[in-house]
Amino acid sequence: MTDLVFADENPELDTDGNAPKALEPWVVMIVDDDVAVHQVTQLVMADFEFSGRRLQFLDAYSGAEARELLKTRRDIALILLDVVMESEHAGLDLARYIREELDNHHVRIVLRTGQPGQAPEEHVIKSYDINDYKEKTELTKRKLITVFYAALRSYRDIMIIEQSRLALRRSIDAITRIYDSHNLRRFASAVLEQAAHLLGYEAQGLCASRVAAYAASHIEGRLKVLAATTEYSRLLVDEEISNLPAEVKVALDRALDDQVSSFDAHHFVGYYRSSSGNETLLYMTFSEPVDAQSRELLEIFCANVAITYEALLLREEIQDTQRSTVYIIGEAVERRSKETGAHVRRVGELAALLAELSGLRSSEVEFMRQAAPLHDVGKIGIPDRVLNKPGKLDAEEWEVMKTHSRIGFELLSKSDKRILQLGAIIAHEHHERWDGQGYPRGLLGEQIHIAGRIVALADVLDALVSRRCYKESWNFDEALSYVQEQAGLQFDPDLVAKLMANLPAVKDIYVRYPDS
Structure with a gap:
C-alpha cells in the first residue's frame, strides 16, 4: 500500500480577494541523536498541515540539549522522543522531567525507539506519562502522518480546554468587580477577548449598544461601545464609533437598519434587541470560516452582555435616585x-x-x-x-x-x-x-x-x-x-x-x- 502524499494547495482567498493572514505554525520538537532521523522526518512532513497551520521543527540531539530548549519554550505541541541517546534511558528521563519538573502536561510526547528491548512498551506506557509508543521500523510515512494528526488534535483540544478554564477564572474574577457600567465594559471586553479562543478561532471584534431614550437619555440615538478586543480597544476610551473602519461602520449600520444578524465566511454581525428597546451589536472578524454553532454562541454572548448592561443602567438609575433623595432631605434640613x-x-x-x-x-x-x-x-x-x-x-x-x-x-x-x-x-x-x-x-x-x-x-x-x-x-x-x-x-x-x-x-x- 502506498503512503499518503499531501499535495500543495493554494490558500483560499478572503472576501476581499486577499490571502488570509497565515496562522502560527504547530511547534514540533525532534529529540534524537541520529541526524538522519531529523532530516527524514522533516522531509516527509514538509507539506503537512492541520487546522490551517503548518509545522515548525525544533532539533535537539540529546536529552540535555532538549532540556535547555524546553526551559524557554511553552509553545511546543509535540515531541518525537528517542529513548537511547547519551544514556540508555535519556529519553525516559526527559519525559519524566517534562511532566514532573517542568509541570508541562500539555505537550504530546510520542516515544520512538529503535531498540524496543531497552524500553518495553507495556512498562513505559504504565510508568511514564507519554501519549504514544512507536518502533522506528513501523513508522512509515502514512503512520507518521497519523501520529501527527492524532497528537496535534489532542494538543489543540487540551489547549482549548485550558483557555476555557483560564477564561472562566478571569470571568468569575471580573464578575466580582462589576459595580457600574464602566466596569462592565472591562468585564465584557475580557470575556469577548476569550470568546474566540473558546471557539477555537483567531478573531477581533467589538460589542456596541444603542440604549432606548427612557433607559438612558444621555446616549439616546448613538452607539456606545461596551466591549472590544485588542484591535478596537481604543474605542473603550473615546467610544467614537465614527472612528471605526468604513467597512465595520457600514456593517453595523446595516444591522441596525435591518434589525437582524448577518454573517459570511469570515465576518459575523450579531443584532440583539431587548424587551425595553435597547439594541446591541456584536461585530467580529475571523481568520477561519465560522460554523453555525459558533455563531449561535456569539449571539448568546451578545444578548447576555446587553441584558447585563441594561440591568446595570437600571441599578445606576436607582442609585442616582437614592443619592438625590438623600441630598434633597439633607438640603431641606439645611434650608430650614x-x-x-x-x-x-x-x-x-x-x-x-x-x-x-x-x-x-x-x-x-x-x-x-x-x-x-x-x-x-x-x-x-x-x-x-x-x-x-x-x-x-x-x-x-x-x-x-x-x-x-x-x-x-x-x-x-x-x-x-x-x-x-x-x-x-x-x-x-x-x-x-x-x-x-x-x-x-x-x-x-x-x-x-x-x-x-x-x-x-x-x-x-x-x-x-x-x-x-x-x-x-x-x-x-x-x-x-x-x-x-x-x-x-x-x-x-x-x-x-x-x-x-x-x-x-x-x-x-x-x-x-x-x-x-
Whole structure:
C-alpha cells in the first residue's frame, strides 16, 4: 500500500480577494541523536498541515540539549522522543522531567525507539506519562502522518480546554468587580477577548449598544461601545464609533437598519434587541470560516452582555435616585436652618475622601458619601427659635439643640437599609469627641465609630468655612489651624493627619461644590 502524499494547495482567498493572514505554525520538537532521523522526518512532513497551520521543527540531539530548549519554550505541541541517546534511558528521563519538573502536561510526547528491548512498551506506557509508543521500523510515512494528526488534535483540544478554564477564572474574577457600567465594559471586553479562543478561532471584534431614550437619555440615538478586543480597544476610551473602519461602520449600520444578524465566511454581525428597546451589536472578524454553532454562541454572548448592561443602567438609575433623595432631605434640613444646601454635599465628599484615605473598601466609601449628608437630619425636630437663633444659645436651648443627634438616630435606625443604618450611626455620633467630652453619650477615642469620627471632622471643617446665622465664615487657613489644634482633643488625630496630607483633594471639593 502506498503512503499518503499531501499535495500543495493554494490558500483560499478572503472576501476581499486577499490571502488570509497565515496562522502560527504547530511547534514540533525532534529529540534524537541520529541526524538522519531529523532530516527524514522533516522531509516527509514538509507539506503537512492541520487546522490551517503548518509545522515548525525544533532539533535537539540529546536529552540535555532538549532540556535547555524546553526551559524557554511553552509553545511546543509535540515531541518525537528517542529513548537511547547519551544514556540508555535519556529519553525516559526527559519525559519524566517534562511532566514532573517542568509541570508541562500539555505537550504530546510520542516515544520512538529503535531498540524496543531497552524500553518495553507495556512498562513505559504504565510508568511514564507519554501519549504514544512507536518502533522506528513501523513508522512509515502514512503512520507518521497519523501520529501527527492524532497528537496535534489532542494538543489543540487540551489547549482549548485550558483557555476555557483560564477564561472562566478571569470571568468569575471580573464578575466580582462589576459595580457600574464602566466596569462592565472591562468585564465584557475580557470575556469577548476569550470568546474566540473558546471557539477555537483567531478573531477581533467589538460589542456596541444603542440604549432606548427612557433607559438612558444621555446616549439616546448613538452607539456606545461596551466591549472590544485588542484591535478596537481604543474605542473603550473615546467610544467614537465614527472612528471605526468604513467597512465595520457600514456593517453595523446595516444591522441596525435591518434589525437582524448577518454573517459570511469570515465576518459575523450579531443584532440583539431587548424587551425595553435597547439594541446591541456584536461585530467580529475571523481568520477561519465560522460554523453555525459558533455563531449561535456569539449571539448568546451578545444578548447576555446587553441584558447585563441594561440591568446595570437600571441599578445606576436607582442609585442616582437614592443619592438625590438623600441630598434633597439633607438640603431641606439645611434650608430650614437657613444654611446652604452645598454643605451636605461637601460633607459627603469630604467623608468619602477621608474614608478612602483610611483604607475603607470602595463600597464602604460610597456608603459614606451617601450617608454623611444625613448627619443633621435630626434638626427637623428642633424648634425654629432654637435652630435659627442668631446669637449664642443659652443652657436650656443648648440642651434642646443637642437632642438632634438622638432624633436623627431614631428616625434613621428604623430602616434596615445599610445606607440609612450607617446614617443613623453618623447622626448619633458625629458630635462625640476624641477626648470623651462630646455628646450625646460621651464616647472616648475609638469607642466612636469610624464613620462618626470622619463626619465629625468633615462637618466641623465645612461649618467653619461656611457662613451661619450665628457666625461669619472663617478663611480656609484659619479653619485648618483650628482642626490641627483640636487633633487628639475634638478629632481623631490620625484623620487630621490624613486630611492635612491631602489638602489638594480637599480644596478640589470646594471648587466642585461652591456655595450658590
